[in-house]
Amino acid sequence: MKARVYVSLKPTVLDPQGATIKSALVGLGHSMIADVRQGKYFDIAIADGADREQVSKELEAISLDVLSNPVIENFQVELLD
Amino acid sequence: MKARVYVSLKPTVLDPQGATIKSALVGLGHSMIADVRQGKYFDIAIADGADREQVSKELEAISLDVLSNPVIENFQVELLD
Numbered sequence: 001m002k003a004r005v006y007v008s009l010k011p012t013v014l015d016p017q018g019a020t021i022k023s024a025l026v027g028l029g030h031s032m033i034a035d036v037r038q039g040k041y042f043d044i045a046i047a048d049g050a051d052r053e054q055v056s057k058e059l060e061a062i063s064l065d066v067l068s069n070p071v072i073e074n075f076q077v078e079l080l081d
Numbered sequence: 082m083k084a085r086v087y088v089s090l091k092p093t094v095l096d097p098q099g100a101t102i103k104s105a106l107v108g109l110g111h112s113m114i115a116d117v118r119q120g121k122y123f124d125i126a127i128a129d130g131a132d133r134e135q136v137s138k139e140l141e142a143i144s145l146d147v148l149s150n151p152v153i154e155n156f157q158v159e160l161l162d
Binding site for chain 1: 087089099102105106109111112113114115116117118119120121122123124125126127128131135136139143147148
């Protein structure tokens with residue numbers, strides 16, 4: 001089984017890295033770029049034979065405790081197969 | 082229009098950050114975790130009225146030239162609406 005966890009800054013949190021990329025792109029002539037926000041994701045391979053519901057619950061806990069900072073970040077868990 | 086560009090290390094490139102997260106999770110008792118690889122993504126807002134085909138072409142160029150390092154990274158462009 002494979003899963004993907006997306007972690008992004010909350011919409012209310014400033015993203016200076018995204019803002020820098022945005023102004024670099026506009027400076028390079030890509031004037032159609034209105035905004036850029038950066039996030040990260042984790043591709044997680046799950047051992048065979050794991051129970052789907054248990055995996056889903058455990059991934060939620062992992063995302064909250066380890067992969068994201070819930071003060072400033074949101075996360076989203078996606079089971080891929 | 083919105084687009085998302087995913088950037089990940091090529092499968093043949095070592096991902097020490099992912100490996101560290103994997104062993105941390107196994108150490109915390111999540112023994113079902115077989116592998117972790119980290120990637121990043123860019124949520125890009127496109128100015129209204131841009132031509133879809135032109136946007137797609139420009140995003141490919143941006144991804145190759147600015148957002149990724151094509152020596153060690155792959156990218157994938159997704160138009161969201």
